[in-house]
Amino acid sequence: MxxxxxxxxxxxxxxxxxxxxxxxxxxxxxxxxxxxxxxxKAPVSKPSGGKVAVGKKVPAFSSLITGGGSWKASEAAGKNVVLYFYPRDNTPGCTTEGEAFRDLAAQFNKANTMILGVSTDSIASHEKFKAKYRFPFELLSDEEQALCQLFDVIKEKSLYGRKFMGVERSTFLIDASGVLRQEWRKVKVPGHAEAVLAAARAL
CATH class of the missing domain: 1.20.5 (Single alpha-helices involved in coiled-coils or other helix-helix interfaces)
Structure with missing residues (x-):
């Protein structure tokens, strides 16, 4: 119908x-x-307090460490700390630098100073590097660059005409109360460990 x-x-x-x-x-x-x-997409949390500065207390931080687990800056209470940043495990300059600190480790210990190496390599890479060259100190893994940003060591670098961002070889001496006492940037390896030891002895 x-x-x-x-x-x-x-x-x-x-x-x-x-x-x-x-x-x-x-x-x-x-x-x-x-x-x-x-x-x-939330950013990875990083140590608070901005960049470090000589004469000021270093903000609290923690990082994965060789030997297992995480290391906190508070664990160094009562000791000076040498925190040396290097570009990469098993490269010539970084190996030579590590060996220099290794050879002076006993003297740093007498100066109440512990040594910690830092790079963006993984813990697995660090463990092999440490064992191969018999480093008597631990290495911190900073794969997410939280420590590198805190200490402002990520810089533009150039290799064979190619520019890239990477770790600028740098060392920081922190006293027993957690205050940054001295820093070395754009480090040249020869004689560097000796200079750091002299500064640690003077604290």
Missing amino acids: PGSKASAAARKTVTKAPSKKAAASKARASTAPSSTAKNA
């Missing part, structure tokens, strides 16, 4: 309209950023 066909057509029109709106809402929801996505 003509009336029935018209009525059916009207019902179809009514049911189609909401489904289009629902589809549009669904499309908008799918393109909107979710709270989960935002959380996934």
Whole structure:
């Protein structure tokens, strides 16, 4: 019947309209950023207090350490700390520097000073490096560059004309109360460990 066909057509029109709106809402929801996505991009937490400065207390920090677990700066209470940053495990300059600190380790100990090497290498790499060259001190792994940022040692470098960001060889001497007493940047390896030892003895 003509009336029935018209009525059916009207019902179809009514049911189609909401489904289009629902589809549009669904499309908008799918393109909107979710709270989960935002959380996934949250920055890695870093030590508070900004960059370090000579004469000021170094902000509290912790890092993975060879031998297992995490090391906190508070564990050095009562001792001076030499924190030396180097570019990479098993490279010539970094090996020579590590050996120099190794050979003077007993004298640093007599000066109430502990040595800690830091690079962005993994703990697995550090363990092999430490064992190979018989370092009597521990190495901190800073893969996320939290310590590197705190001590401001990530700089633009150049190799064979290629520019990149990397660790600038640097050393920091922190006294027994946690105050940064001296820093060496753009370190040249020859004679460096000896200079740091002299400074540690003078504290």
